[in-house]
Each structure stands twice: as C-alpha cells, then as structure tokens.
Amino acid sequence: MxxxxxxxxxxxxxxxxxxxxxxxxxxxxKDARCDMNILDEAIGITNWKRHHEVINGNLFCTVEVWDEEKKEWISKQDVGKESYTEKEKGQASDSFKRACFNLGIGxxxxxxxxxxxxxxxxxxxxxxxxxxxxxxxxxxxxxxxxxxxxxxxxxxxxxxxxxxxxxxxxxxxxxxxxxxxxx
Structure with missing residues (x-):
C-alpha cells in the first residue's frame, strides 16, 4: 500500500x-476535491472507489483502494455530518473526507x-x-x-x-x- x-x-x-x-x-x-486529487495522483483513477450507504439513519462513505501486493481492495469507512448549506451534499462530502482521513490523507x-x-x-x-x-x-x-x-x-x-x-x-x-x- x-x-x-x-x-x-x-x-x-x-x-x-x-x-x-x-x-x-x-x-x-481540506476539501473533497483535494482527497480525490491525492488519490488519483498516488494510486491512479482506476485504483480507488467510493460508495455511500445509510446506516441507522446516518450517511457513511466507504473508500476502497486497490492493494496490488495483496491483490485485494482495502476499505476505510466513516460517517458524515450535515453542512449548514447543502444538507445531503455536505454529509456525503464530509463522510468521504473522513474516510480519506482514515486512509491517512491529511x-x-x-x-x-x-x-x-x-x-x-x-x-x-x-x-x-x-x-x-x-x-x-x-x-x-x-x-x-x-x-x-x-x-x-x-x-x-x-x-x-x-x-x-x-x-x-x-x-x-x-x-x-x-x-x-x-x-
């Protein structure tokens, strides 16, 4: 990794x-664009993915990165909180940024x-x-x-x-x- x-x-x-x-x-x-840019730069645009899901009424994001050595996807997940401006978009962005923190970005x-x-x-x-x-x-x-x-x-x-x-x-x-x- x-x-x-x-x-x-x-x-x-x-x-x-x-x-x-x-x-x-x-x-x-940091903003979500920063995370996307660092993921693209470090591992390539096809070697990471993200998805969102609601768990107990909270929006979670899972970010997965491909580990070439292990030949498997490594995932990190975290929950987001709503922003003051755009509720759903802010929650999705926040959960993504938090999952990226879990990967070590920022x-x-x-x-x-x-x-x-x-x-x-x-x-x-x-x-x-x-x-x-x-x-x-x-x-x-x-x-x-x-x-x-x-x-x-x-x-x-x-x-x-x-x-x-x-x-x-x-x-x-x-x-x-x-x-x-x-x-």
Missing part, C-alpha cells in the same frame, strides 16, 4: 471557527496548533444579532510537516494581505539541525 503524501499549503483551507471582540480562531481543513491536520488571530489583524464588526463577526478570509501561506506532524505554519489574512500567524513547533534540536523544509 502506498503512503499518501503530506498536504501542501495550497490544499489547506482556513475557516473562522470563533469570532470574539478580541480576535478569531481559525481551523484548518491526517497531519489533526496536529495543527491552536490558531488565534488577535483583533488588530482582523476586521471585526458587530453583526445584526449584536455578536462580533468578520468577513475576512484567511489562507495558509506556508506549512512544514515532519513525520505527519505540523511543525511550522504561517497564515495570512487574504483580505488585508498581511501575515497574521506564525508557528514554529520544532524542538531546539530540530531547529539547530534545520531538518524542516517548506511544502
């Missing part, structure tokens, strides 16, 4: 999770640091409901992944075009050996 490569910065999306007057927290995620995202952007780097307004909100968009500028662990990360506010977050999670030994590389 082939190992899937680490995600690149341009394949990782940022979503504002929490907005407070003091700033915003950001979550990193699993490094689980090692992301807590990302807090202070209000001086974000345009925060009061929403109609009186709660703080923002329309700013963020993106991963650079990421360093070592052994499936995020050790370096920078994020820019795509609205203001300014770098707003820098993380270096390498140990002093790793920093002195300068083993990391930008992806």
């Amino acid at each position: 082939e190992k899937f490569r680490d995600l690149r910065a341009d394949e990782i999306d940022c979503r504002v999770a929490i907005v407070k007057d003091s700033g915003v927290s950001i979550l990193l995620y 699993r490094e995202l689980y090692t992301a640091p807590f990302i807090w952007i202070p209000n001086k780097y974000v345009n925060i307004e009061q929403g109609r409901n009186g709660k703080p909100t923002t329309n700013d968009k963020f993106k991963v500028e650079k990421i360093v992944i070592e052994k499936k662990r995020i050790v370096g990360l920078s994020i820019i506010n795509d609205t203001t075009h300014k770098r707003v977050f820098i993380y270096d999670g390498r140990t002093e030994e790793e920093k002195n050996g300068d083993k990391g590389e930008n992806k």
